[in-house]
Each structure stands twice: as structure tokens, then as C-alpha cells.
Amino acid sequence: MNSRAATSTGSASATPFVHEGVAYGCDYNPEQWGPEVWAEDVVLMREAGVDLVAINIFGWSQVEPRPGEYDFDRIDTIIELLHANGIRVNLGTGTSSPPPWLSTLHPEILPVVEDGTTRYPGGRQAWCPSSPIFREHALALVEKVAERYGRHPAVALWHVSNELGCHNALCYCDDTAAAFRLWLQARYGTIEALNSAWGTSFWSQRYGRWAEILTPRLTLSSRNPGQVLDFHRFSSAELLDYYRRETAVLRRHSDVAVTTNFMVTSHIRNLDYWTWAPEVDIVANDHYLDHRLADPATELAFAADLTRGLAGGQPWLLMEQAAGAVNWQPHNLAKAPGEMTRNSLAHVARGADGICFFQWRASLQGSEKFHSALVPHAGTDTALWREVVALGETLDRLGEITGSTVVADAALLFSWEAWWAGDGESRPSQSVRYLEQVHAAYAALHRLGVTVDIVAPGTDLSGYRLVVAPALYLVSDAEADNLTAYVAAGGHALVTFFSGIVDEDDRVRPGGYPGAFRGLLGVTVEEFSPLLPGHVVGLDSGASASLWTERLRSTGAEVIARYRGGPLPGTPAITRNRHGAGDAWYVATALEAGALTDLLRTICQQARVTAVGPESPGTIEVVRRAGAAATYLFIINHGEDDIDLPASGRELVTGEPVNRIVRVPAGAVRVIREDPAS
Incomplete structure (x- = not known):
């Protein structure tokens, strides 16, 4: 076992995020439904065992329907309903996508892409990270949300924005260029040092004044690689600065832990999460199986291991995954029976102490209406819902593993x-x-x-x-x-x-x-x-x-x-x-x-590296987590045949004792609290 000390993350003034057992949660968008559905949803959440719900992720236009006018009635009702039913709240700041009135009044907040053209509202994240006008309005909203709910007992975690930089990490507008120049001045101090770092003697690119520097928009040839690299560094740092500013507002009103959902996955690369991880109180990640890859399950394991690395080896949260198909790949494949459970427990095996989904109830309208959810369009008389309930029961049985860490050499x-x-x-x-x-x-x-x-x-x-x-x-x-x-x-x-x-x-x-x-x-x-x-x-x-x-x-x-x-x-x-x-x-x-x-x-x-599990073509995963009192062996069988592996102890999914050999049925997961001698 690697005994190195874990990297500390987040603010020393925050109360650590602590949850009883493995958290089981989801994104919830009650603004898409009426009050009669809210009451039904809470009953179903209790049936499934859901105990952590993210709300107000995309709430800005509902909370602030007109500039400076705030309406919290809906959120008040939802928070009280969840709290009364023992469900904790992961409260979003609501800033991830601005309302139409803001971009109508201030079109200068809209992002500009590499070719110099503007991208418009109608999707999400239609804002420039460097826009002072966007920041002013967004932080004003955060102030109102934090004032109202900063001391509410239901709030267990603050959720800043949502998937920061998923679409708008690289903006090339004039506001961004001004912020980029300030970042470069802080990094290099002198224009001579910048010219040296970028090698501007090549192709007559030497700069005489800071004002001459632009964002690296598309050129007729290849661009200066030093400039492009620094623009990536700046863009990651600029969004991190924005995250810090939201966090600072929250800190004035609340000592609840603050985080945001990273995107450690195969197709998002614009944020350097090594620099972000120390700024969050608990590392959280969104992950979706990518069927454009030859081996999506191995990429899931990689993403989970990288997320654990960002957490300094300590437990982390899976903030989003899909119950079934997503809606944004060329071919959106449904998950096979048991695959949702295997995916979930693969994240737990690799250090996650919480498993959450996007989203609770499948939307009837909008761009994500064909994205899967815990409650599908077909309702609760479905195989998917039955697996959702069974997963909640399994996670309850695994509660004792929380706080343990993954063993790797x-x-x-x-x-x-x-x-x-x-x-x-x-x-x-x-x-x-x-x-x-x-x-x-x-x-x-x-x-x-x-x-x-x-x-x-x-x-x-x-x-x-x-x-x-x-x-x-x-x-x-x-x-x-x-x-x-x-x-x-x-x-x-x-x-x-x-x-x-x-x-x-x-x-x-x-x-x-x-x-x-x-x-x-x-x-x-x-x-x-x-x-x-x-x-x-x-x-x-x-x-x-x-x-x-x-x-x-x-x-x-x-x-x-x-x-x-x-x-x-x-x-x-x-x-x-x-x-x-x-x-x-x-x-x-x-x-x-x-x-x-x-x-x-x-x-x-x-x-002398120890393989925890047997060699396999990706069909068997075996990972060990170690806690203060016990070690836990996770065995995930993605294959079509039952397997037998050596183990001794108590199997937590079924509750059965294990004596030397554990059988793992095809498509199943077994978690063994190991005997001390094993």
C-alpha cells in the first residue's frame, strides 16, 4: 500500500463534506415539472434510496426572471420538501447559463470562437469567462442565493456553476484579450521575457508593447505554439479565478463545503485540473461512457483513477453519470442490464464515496429530452427503475467502505x-x-x-x-x-x-x-x-x-x-x-x-508490482480499498461467464461469508470485506 500523505484540498474554513454511507444522488430540475410531480418525486427518491439531490443548477432565469427581481418561492418549496424527507441538498449557484434578458441587454458577454465570430444564446454557457459584465451579474445572483440558503440545515454542499469550461473555456473576444495581456504581464514581467518565451524572433512576431498581443485567433498559417500554449494556461486560470470569486461570495454566508463538477473524460481537455483540485473542498467529477472509443469501460477506469489522483488519493464524488444512454454522441447506446450497477461500483472501487446521476426524471422537452434518467419516460414499471432501486440497496450495504482509500503501487x-x-x-x-x-x-x-x-x-x-x-x-x-x-x-x-x-x-x-x-x-x-x-x-x-x-x-x-x-x-x-x-x-x-x-x-x-486481479482482456476488474479497520476487495465481472477468484471474508453485496473462493456471476459485482489474513 502506498502510504504517502494525501494532498489537502479546498478552504480551511469550510466544514468538510461528510455523508453517512455512500451518497446516492442526482441532478433534479423541478422547474420542468409541476408541484404534483414534486410530491411524487420525493416519494420515489425515498423508495430508491436517493439521499443527495442537486438543484438550481440551471435556475438563473427562474430565480431572476428580470434584472434585479428575485423569486425564490420554487426553491424554498423544493428545499423544504427534500429536507422534510431526509434528503440532503447539493445547492447550485444557478450561474451556469445566463437568462435571455442578460445577453439581450449586454450582447458583449457572448463568447467569440477562434475564427472571430460570436456564438449566441439558445444552448448553454453562452458567456465569456473574462466578461466583467457577466461576472457582475452572476456574482450578484450568487450573493442572493447564499444570503437566503447559506445557513439552511438541508444544504450539505455548494455546487458552483456547472461543468465550467465544457463549451466556453476558450473565448477569443476583446475582453478576453485584455485579461490575457494582464495574465501575461503577471507571468513574464517584461515584454522581453515574453518574446523570449514565445520565440517571437521567428516569422517577425516580436512584440514591442503589451497592447499588440491578441488572443490566438485563426491565422492563414500555423500559429505561434508558445502563444497557443499560454492561452490554454490562461483560459484554465481565468475560469479558476471565476470559480474562486463565486466561492468567496459563498464563504461570506456559509461554511458548507464548496465544489464544482470536473469533467475528467476522454473529450474535454481545456482545464488543468491539477491546478483546480486544491481549490475545491471535495473533488467531484462527471463521467459518461464514450462509445466513440474502442473500450469505454477501460476509459471509465482511467477517468476514475485520474479523479482519485486529483483528490490526492482521498475519496471523491461522482457528480454525474448516465443511467442509460446519453444524447450527444453520434450513436447513443443504451446500457445493458446490470451495466449501470457495474459502472457505478467501478467508480466506488476506484475511490468514489458518492454516486450521482444526471438526471432524476427524464425531460420531456429541450436538448436533453432523450438523455436517460433514473425515472425514465416509461416510468417506474421498467427494468431500469428496478435496477435504480437495487443499486440504492447495494450502496447502502457498502456504507462501511467510505473513507477507505485505494491501494496502488x-x-x-x-x-x-x-x-x-x-x-x-x-x-x-x-x-x-x-x-x-x-x-x-x-x-x-x-x-x-x-x-x-x-x-x-x-x-x-x-x-x-x-x-x-x-x-x-x-x-x-x-x-x-x-x-x-x-x-x-x-x-x-x-x-x-x-x-x-x-x-x-x-x-x-x-x-x-x-x-x-x-x-x-x-x-x-x-x-x-x-x-x-x-x-x-x-x-x-x-x-x-x-x-x-x-x-x-x-x-x-x-x-x-x-x-x-x-x-x-x-x-x-x-x-x-x-x-x-x-x-x-x-x-x-x-x-x-x-x-x-x-x-x-x-x-x-x-x-515487483503486485497485480490485484488476474490478467483479462478488460472483462474483469479487481481493486482493493483499505480502511483503518479492514480492507475491501472489489471484483467486477464485465464478462459473459461466471468467475471464481481467491478471497476470504464477508461479501457485502449478498451478505454471504466467503471461504477461500468467491464466485462472481457474469455481469455482477462482489465486494469482500477481507479477513485480516487474506
């Missing part, structure tokens, strides 16, 4: 800055994408049954037996030194291609690739040699690879495998270097899944 380094920079416009191969390489490394460990902590590059790594750094294109000197020192002290590391190439300014590190990791890995790369899509190259180990090769030579590393074809036959493709007391492996190509799994199996064995 392998880590994967993940960086939003490396994602932004590595997927830039002018790079060696548009086919190489950062997140795909991260997912490939994670999936190999997942197939091996290895639980992984996902951490920032500068994290203390001393508690891990193995650290994997996939495609870490951008890395600071301190972050590179951190990994090097970890290996020198006896750790084991795997670094994959396109890592260590540039510093924080997206400036290439001279002397050969992989730049910051040359000494650690004992190799030098003279030239990249990407492969065309569809081309495959063989290795003398029998493995095959694609996407990428490199003109690499060893400067001390042992060569494990060489190319036997392609553009560089005989050139090293996989190496291992003894560095201090540890080993550093390098993979200079994109190994196919089986070969990468085989390599990581070898590395894990040498590093």
Missing part, C-alpha cells in the same frame, strides 16, 4: 500541459495524439490487473514500485529531475516515445531527443521517423508496432529489441538502462496492444 504521469502542447498544430505526426498514448499504456496495465495511481509529473514518487510516463512531450527540468531521482533511488520507470522533447515554453531541448530524459534512459535520438497511417513495422522480438520510429543509438542502455524492417532496420526500438539503483526502460515506437502488455508484464515482474 504503480503510477502513471499525466499532464494537461503536455496534452495541449503535444497535440499542437506543427508536429512530426498528426496521427500521434497524447491521450491515445496515455490510454494505451493505462490499458496494458489494466489488462494485467494492476491498479494505477494517476499523478502529476512533479508528484513525490517514492511510494511507487513502477512509474510510467507515456508521450510526456512537455516537461520542466524539475519534473524530469523528479523522475530521474526516483529511478536513481531504486525505482523502475517506463518512458515512451515523444517524451521530454520541450521545456515549459515549448522550446526544443537541444542535443538530441528525448531531451530531458537522455541521461536517465541512456539513449540519444538523432531524428524522428514517423510512419504513415496503416504502416506496420516488425521488431526482432516478434512484436509489431506502428505510427512512429526513431533514429536512436544507445549511449549506455541495453538494447532489448530492434526494428527488423521499416525505415530503420536494425535500429534499437526498446531499451533498458541501469540508472543508479533503478531501471529506466524506453519504447521508441507505438507497440501494438499485446506487445505493450507483454513488455509491461516483464517490467512489472522486475519491479
Whole structure:
């Protein structure tokens, strides 16, 4: 078990969010229904076991129907109704989408996209994060909400806005340009330092005054990569500043914990949540299965592990997921029987102490009318509703696991800055994408049954037996030194291609690739040699690879495998270097899944990494959580066959004792409170 101290998050003045047992909740939009439905909803919530309900997420136009006129009657009624029935409230500030009157009076709040055109109301998040007018009106609303409900006993958690930056993280308007210039002045101090960081001697881009700097709108050519990278950093920081301002208003009226829902998922990349996590009182995440991916269930596990990393290894909340299909993918697949339960308990296994859904009752109108809900259009005489009720009963039985933490002795380094920079416009191969390489490394460990902590590059790594750094294109000197020192002290590391190439300014590190990791890995790369899509190259180990090769030579590393074809036959493709007391492996190509799994199996064995579960093609997940008094083994069977695994203790889902072997039926989940000797 990794015994490192957890990272503290949030405000020291807030009361920590504490919930009895595993929270079971949902978003609730009573403004879409009449009072007769509200009464029915609360009865059904009690039947399902729902005990945490988010309201006022999109309430602005209802609460403030005209400028400066506030109507809280509906929220008053709903809060009292929930409170009377023992249901706690996750209270939204209501600011996520402005009412039509605000953009009508002040069209200058509307966001501007890369091509310089404006985006209009009719959807959601039609506001610029830097707009002083938007902020003035939004914070005035927060003040009114906090004044009214800041001391209400039903309010267990504050929910700032909603999915900040989902649609409007990057705005290119004049207000944003002014805020961007102020951020740059604070970052660099002088225009000369900025010119150096951005390399503006290239293409006659040198700036003489701050006023000359704009947002990186679309150009006739590729844009300055330093400017684009800093604009991503600024945009994340600007929305974080907005979150802090809402939080400051709430703090004046309430000591209840404050959070907002992150979007740690495969298709949202604009916020650097490593910088956000210390600002929330509890980390919360929204996650939806992405059926555009080949393996949505493994991506769910990755997202849950990354969310736990943001929480410093401590428990977190799943703020949103779908009971069935979503409405925004090209093909919105329904969940199979039992899949909602498996998805939910996969999040719990990986550290979530609360499971919530969007939404409670399926909408009859609007853009999300075909998004699933706990109460479907077909009502409660449905298989979905029966599974909703059964999930509530299961979560009740798992109450004792809350507060326990996940056990992992392998880590994967993940960086939003490396994602932004590595997927830039002018790079060696548009086919190489950062997140795909991260997912490939994670999936190999997942197939091996290895639980992984996902951490920032500068994290203390001393508690891990193995650290994997996939495609870490951008890395600071301190972050590179951190990994090097970890290996020198006896750790084991795997670094994959396109890592260590540039510093924080997206400036290439001279002397050969992989730049910051040359000494650690004992190799030098003279030239990249990407492969065309569809081309495959063989290795003398029998493995095959694609996407990428490199003109690499060893400067001390042992060569494990060489190319036997392609553009560089005989050139090293996989190496291992003894560095201090540890080993550093390098993979200079994109190994196919089986070969990468085989390599990581070898590395894990040498590093003495313990696989909690058996190897499987993604059909079996086994994760252990450890508490002060007991350990808990989660076994999730996504497959079509029953499985038997070694375990002893008490199974919490069924309440049955387990003696040496537990049978997990196809599609089921078992959670064993382990005997001390197991």
C-alpha cells in the first residue's frame, strides 16, 4: 500500500463534506415539472434510496426572471420538501447559463470562437469567462442565493456553476484579450521575457508593447505554439479565478463545503485540473461512457483513477453519470442490464464515496429530452427503475467502505500541459495524439490487473514500485529531475516515445531527443521517423508496432529489441538502462496492444508490482480499498461467464461469508470485506 500523505484540498474554513454511507444522488430540475410531480418525486427518491439531490443548477432565469427581481418561492418549496424527507441538498449557484434578458441587454458577454465570430444564446454557457459584465451579474445572483440558503440545515454542499469550461473555456473576444495581456504581464514581467518565451524572433512576431498581443485567433498559417500554449494556461486560470470569486461570495454566508463538477473524460481537455483540485473542498467529477472509443469501460477506469489522483488519493464524488444512454454522441447506446450497477461500483472501487446521476426524471422537452434518467419516460414499471432501486440497496450495504482509500503501487504521469502542447498544430505526426498514448499504456496495465495511481509529473514518487510516463512531450527540468531521482533511488520507470522533447515554453531541448530524459534512459535520438497511417513495422522480438520510429543509438542502455524492417532496420526500438539503483526502460515506437502488455508484464515482474486481479482482456476488474479497520476487495465481472477468484471474508453485496473462493456471476459485482489474513 502506498502510504504517502494525501494532498489537502479546498478552504480551511469550510466544514468538510461528510455523508453517512455512500451518497446516492442526482441532478433534479423541478422547474420542468409541476408541484404534483414534486410530491411524487420525493416519494420515489425515498423508495430508491436517493439521499443527495442537486438543484438550481440551471435556475438563473427562474430565480431572476428580470434584472434585479428575485423569486425564490420554487426553491424554498423544493428545499423544504427534500429536507422534510431526509434528503440532503447539493445547492447550485444557478450561474451556469445566463437568462435571455442578460445577453439581450449586454450582447458583449457572448463568447467569440477562434475564427472571430460570436456564438449566441439558445444552448448553454453562452458567456465569456473574462466578461466583467457577466461576472457582475452572476456574482450578484450568487450573493442572493447564499444570503437566503447559506445557513439552511438541508444544504450539505455548494455546487458552483456547472461543468465550467465544457463549451466556453476558450473565448477569443476583446475582453478576453485584455485579461490575457494582464495574465501575461503577471507571468513574464517584461515584454522581453515574453518574446523570449514565445520565440517571437521567428516569422517577425516580436512584440514591442503589451497592447499588440491578441488572443490566438485563426491565422492563414500555423500559429505561434508558445502563444497557443499560454492561452490554454490562461483560459484554465481565468475560469479558476471565476470559480474562486463565486466561492468567496459563498464563504461570506456559509461554511458548507464548496465544489464544482470536473469533467475528467476522454473529450474535454481545456482545464488543468491539477491546478483546480486544491481549490475545491471535495473533488467531484462527471463521467459518461464514450462509445466513440474502442473500450469505454477501460476509459471509465482511467477517468476514475485520474479523479482519485486529483483528490490526492482521498475519496471523491461522482457528480454525474448516465443511467442509460446519453444524447450527444453520434450513436447513443443504451446500457445493458446490470451495466449501470457495474459502472457505478467501478467508480466506488476506484475511490468514489458518492454516486450521482444526471438526471432524476427524464425531460420531456429541450436538448436533453432523450438523455436517460433514473425515472425514465416509461416510468417506474421498467427494468431500469428496478435496477435504480437495487443499486440504492447495494450502496447502502457498502456504507462501511467510505473513507477507505485505494491501494496502488504503480503510477502513471499525466499532464494537461503536455496534452495541449503535444497535440499542437506543427508536429512530426498528426496521427500521434497524447491521450491515445496515455490510454494505451493505462490499458496494458489494466489488462494485467494492476491498479494505477494517476499523478502529476512533479508528484513525490517514492511510494511507487513502477512509474510510467507515456508521450510526456512537455516537461520542466524539475519534473524530469523528479523522475530521474526516483529511478536513481531504486525505482523502475517506463518512458515512451515523444517524451521530454520541450521545456515549459515549448522550446526544443537541444542535443538530441528525448531531451530531458537522455541521461536517465541512456539513449540519444538523432531524428524522428514517423510512419504513415496503416504502416506496420516488425521488431526482432516478434512484436509489431506502428505510427512512429526513431533514429536512436544507445549511449549506455541495453538494447532489448530492434526494428527488423521499416525505415530503420536494425535500429534499437526498446531499451533498458541501469540508472543508479533503478531501471529506466524506453519504447521508441507505438507497440501494438499485446506487445505493450507483454513488455509491461516483464517490467512489472522486475519491479515487483503486485497485480490485484488476474490478467483479462478488460472483462474483469479487481481493486482493493483499505480502511483503518479492514480492507475491501472489489471484483467486477464485465464478462459473459461466471468467475471464481481467491478471497476470504464477508461479501457485502449478498451478505454471504466467503471461504477461500468467491464466485462472481457474469455481469455482477462482489465486494469482500477481507479477513485480516487474506
